[in-house]
Amino acid sequence: MQLDDVLADLSAENAELDLLVGGLPADGWATPTPAEGWTIAHQIAHLAWTDEASRLAATEPAEFQAELQKAMANPAGFVEDGAAELASLPPGELLTYWRETRGALPDALRSVPAGEKVLWFGPPMSPTSMATARIMETWAHGQDVADALGVQRKPTARLKHVAHLAVRTRNFAYLLNDRTPPAEEFRVELQGPDGETWSWGPEDAEQRVTGPALDFCLLATQRRHRDDLGVRAVGADAGAWLGIIQAFAGLPGKGRRPGQFAGSPDGRRADAGSPDGGRGPVG
Template sequence: MPDDPAEVLDNWRGSRAASFEAMAGLDPKSPVIWGDGPMTCRSFATARLMETWAHGLDCFTTLGAEPVDTDRLRHVAHLGFRALPYAFRSQGITPPASLSELRLELTSPSGQFWTYGENSAPQTITGSAAHWCRVATRRMAAEDSDLLATGPLARSVLSTARAYLSDGA
């Protein structure tokens, strides 16, 4: 691995281009083997975007810089919601209610309203999409966020959400 920052960036850009080229030729529903088992190509691409964003936050933190969130966070927010069954299962936790009872109501960086889950779901998490994404990638503790959880399932989700395979827990 090169030590020169320009070489590291060039290497990353080359790897990104190769990954994009490989995925561009696949059907979005094609299976891709990764980590815990197969996932669709679309999910694989979304997961790579999430990882790049989350590790980018780590870089911003290291540099003492503030990132600018955009509505592209929709992909990370969606993945954080879709990964909830995995998050509970991988940590050996049984949710206090069916995940179908949860609805996320998030405000995007541009002010749009994003929802995940059924309209009739009795338990909700509301707040900014940026904070949801940071909580789901474990870059922010739920208690430091603006997220409001109503109900035991929603509260449990805030402590369990994980949009990636493992954190060694």
């Protein structure tokens, strides 16, 4: 897809999440989410922090290098620190700041010279891939907010961005877990929300992953446990990948417990204070 098309989907994803939080009363921002220790305010603060980091990476790489050094010095804590600092703002100020940071990002990504990549906490990315990553993270943290509020979101075709990123980062997930990526490509076939099939990899690949796109994306962002999803693997390597899959660039997270979301109106709501999923700089 072209950058402007991806940015349009990013805007739509942000707008959908804004509908969930824009009208919350002040005390609603303190609602716990499935990420342990994180309220709704922390979720939005993290998105705002990462949007600003993305803008810096695209337009002020020297300043971003300083942020990268901080991350390397404190890989387990700098994301928490950034979220906590912004989450302490009054809800109205935080909401305004998030709208400003996400609003500044499209022009920043458009300003990157053709052919150049943007530094990041994981591998460098093209502006289009950076926008795709922002869709993934906004959707994932939006899921945490929706779970906290007991809201069932309707899946959209924007999930294809999340799934695509998860497939493209297969080898990165292996490396993060100190494993050697398989040389063989996998076949991934997912059923999109409207019944269409999304596919990646050779049709004749022996290692295969199939299932609903929503379930695959929930697994790849560690927002649901594998046992609670309809994602299936054929082949030992494909099965191993589903055990470590992550679409975000941070350290591997604890994920979610089996059955953690049972009992909610849609069968997917978390109880407060449950173990965190991946919350890295892109997740």
